Amino acid sequence: MAERDSRTVRDLRRGNRARVLQRLYFDGPLSRQELGPATGLSSGSISNVVTELAAERLLEEAGVVDSDGGRPRTLLRVAPGGALLIGIDIGETRVRVELFDLSLTELARTERLLAQHGHDVERIVAHVRTGVAHVLRDAGADPRELLGIGIGVPGIIERDGPEGAVVHGQTMGWTAVPFERLLRAAVDVPAEVPLFIDNGAKTLGQAEMWFGGGRGAGTAAIALIGSGVGASVIRGGEGGTFDETRHGSALEWGHTTVQLRGRRCRCGSIGCLEAYAGAEAMRERWQEADGPLPADADDETALAALLAAAFPPPGGPAPDQVAVSLLDETAECLGAAVADLINLFLPERVLLGGWAGLQIGPHLLPDIRRYAREYALRHTGARATVEMGRLGPDAVTVGAATLPLADFLARGGTRPMPPPPVDEGARTVPGGRTPTERWAHTPSPALETKP
Structure with missing residues (x-):
C-alpha cells in the first residue's frame, strides 16, 4: 500500500509561500512568469501566494521588463522594509550589535569592548541588553517588527534542556551557561521575538x-581566525543553491593538534592550532621573541605591529627575520590544519575570515595555500580552493541575522506570535503541533494541488 501523504493544508500553504519567498530572496527580482519554473508551482498558486505576501507587505514591485511581443512583465522582490532582524557577535574582544532590514542592509550598530572585564557573563548579558535597546532607538524602530535576534558566540551550544541554548565556552570560562534563559530575562523585546543562538564560526560560515565567497558551492569550510580560532563546514542544497535543509556544523578546529609537545593552549591542552594561529597566541609569541611591543598591547595592536615588522613598506626598513619566521610557522600550522579540513570534509572551497584572518590573509594566503597542498591528499587538495572570505569584519553579525531570517523563509513568511498558555512542561498542544505552530498566523489558502 502506498504511504499516505501526511502533509496538512497548512503545511502545503506554508511550503508554497516558502518556495516563492526563497526564490525571490536569493534570485530576485523575478516576474510571476519566471517564478513558475523556478518554484515548480502552478500559475494559480503563484498568483495566490504573491497576492498574500504583497498584502502582508513582504513583497513589492521592482519595475517592469519587456516581454517578447506581449505585455510588459512586473518584477517582484522581497520588500526590505517588511521586517527587522538583529545580529549579535559576541567575540573575543567586543560585543557587536547590528540592526538590519529584511535585505540585511544595516540600519544601526553599536559595539562594547571586552578588554577590561573579559567574558563575565552578567556583563555580556548587560551589553546585549543595552546594545539591542540602542540600535532600536537609534533607528527609530518598533521592536514588534523584529523577526528574531541571532547571536553568535564562541564555544559549544546545547539546546535540548529546559533552559534553551546552553553555552560551553572553555576558553572564556563559560561552563554550562544558560545563555538563552539569561538573555530572555534581560532583553526588552516582545515575548514572541525568538532568540537564535549558535557558534560564531557557524554564523560566519552561513x-x-x-552572500560571500561560498555562494554556489556545494560544501565549504570557513575558518574564523580572531584572538581564538574556530571553523564551520556548511553544506548547500543541490548545485550549491539555497535549500531550507541546508545544514552546517561548528568545529572546534582551533583545538586540533598541529604540534606534538607544542605550546600550551589557553584551553589547557598542548600543541593546539589556536596556540600558534590565534591572534592572542601570536601576540604572546612576538613578545617572547622580544618584539617591539608595549607590555599592555592588545591583540589587534600586536598583530598589526607584527605584520608591519615582517612586511615593511617599500623603501622602509628590512623585514624583521624573527617576525618573518614566526609568521611562516603560523602559515604552516594553518596550512596543515586547512589540509585536515580538506581531507576530512572534502569541501570545494576553504575560506579564511575573522578579524585576524582578514589581517594576515593578504600576506600569508600564498604560503597557507602552499602548505595546504603539501599536507593534503593530492586528489582532495586539487579539488579545493583556499580563498579569503568576502564579507569583512561584520560577517559574524550578518550571519547571526541569517538565523532568524532562515527560519522566517522556511516558515513561508509567517511572523512570530506570542505562545499560548500551556501546562508546565507540556511540549505539544491539541493537534500534535508545537504551540508556535498551532497558534501561528495562518494566511488565506494558496495551495498547490499537485502531490
Whole structure:
C-alpha cells in the first residue's frame, strides 16, 4: 500500500509561500512568469501566494521588463522594509550589535569592548541588553517588527534542556551557561521575538555561503581566525543553491593538534592550532621573541605591529627575520590544519575570515595555500580552493541575522506570535503541533494541488 501523504493544508500553504519567498530572496527580482519554473508551482498558486505576501507587505514591485511581443512583465522582490532582524557577535574582544532590514542592509550598530572585564557573563548579558535597546532607538524602530535576534558566540551550544541554548565556552570560562534563559530575562523585546543562538564560526560560515565567497558551492569550510580560532563546514542544497535543509556544523578546529609537545593552549591542552594561529597566541609569541611591543598591547595592536615588522613598506626598513619566521610557522600550522579540513570534509572551497584572518590573509594566503597542498591528499587538495572570505569584519553579525531570517523563509513568511498558555512542561498542544505552530498566523489558502 502506498504511504499516505501526511502533509496538512497548512503545511502545503506554508511550503508554497516558502518556495516563492526563497526564490525571490536569493534570485530576485523575478516576474510571476519566471517564478513558475523556478518554484515548480502552478500559475494559480503563484498568483495566490504573491497576492498574500504583497498584502502582508513582504513583497513589492521592482519595475517592469519587456516581454517578447506581449505585455510588459512586473518584477517582484522581497520588500526590505517588511521586517527587522538583529545580529549579535559576541567575540573575543567586543560585543557587536547590528540592526538590519529584511535585505540585511544595516540600519544601526553599536559595539562594547571586552578588554577590561573579559567574558563575565552578567556583563555580556548587560551589553546585549543595552546594545539591542540602542540600535532600536537609534533607528527609530518598533521592536514588534523584529523577526528574531541571532547571536553568535564562541564555544559549544546545547539546546535540548529546559533552559534553551546552553553555552560551553572553555576558553572564556563559560561552563554550562544558560545563555538563552539569561538573555530572555534581560532583553526588552516582545515575548514572541525568538532568540537564535549558535557558534560564531557557524554564523560566519552561513553568511559566506549565502552572500560571500561560498555562494554556489556545494560544501565549504570557513575558518574564523580572531584572538581564538574556530571553523564551520556548511553544506548547500543541490548545485550549491539555497535549500531550507541546508545544514552546517561548528568545529572546534582551533583545538586540533598541529604540534606534538607544542605550546600550551589557553584551553589547557598542548600543541593546539589556536596556540600558534590565534591572534592572542601570536601576540604572546612576538613578545617572547622580544618584539617591539608595549607590555599592555592588545591583540589587534600586536598583530598589526607584527605584520608591519615582517612586511615593511617599500623603501622602509628590512623585514624583521624573527617576525618573518614566526609568521611562516603560523602559515604552516594553518596550512596543515586547512589540509585536515580538506581531507576530512572534502569541501570545494576553504575560506579564511575573522578579524585576524582578514589581517594576515593578504600576506600569508600564498604560503597557507602552499602548505595546504603539501599536507593534503593530492586528489582532495586539487579539488579545493583556499580563498579569503568576502564579507569583512561584520560577517559574524550578518550571519547571526541569517538565523532568524532562515527560519522566517522556511516558515513561508509567517511572523512570530506570542505562545499560548500551556501546562508546565507540556511540549505539544491539541493537534500534535508545537504551540508556535498551532497558534501561528495562518494566511488565506494558496495551495498547490499537485502531490
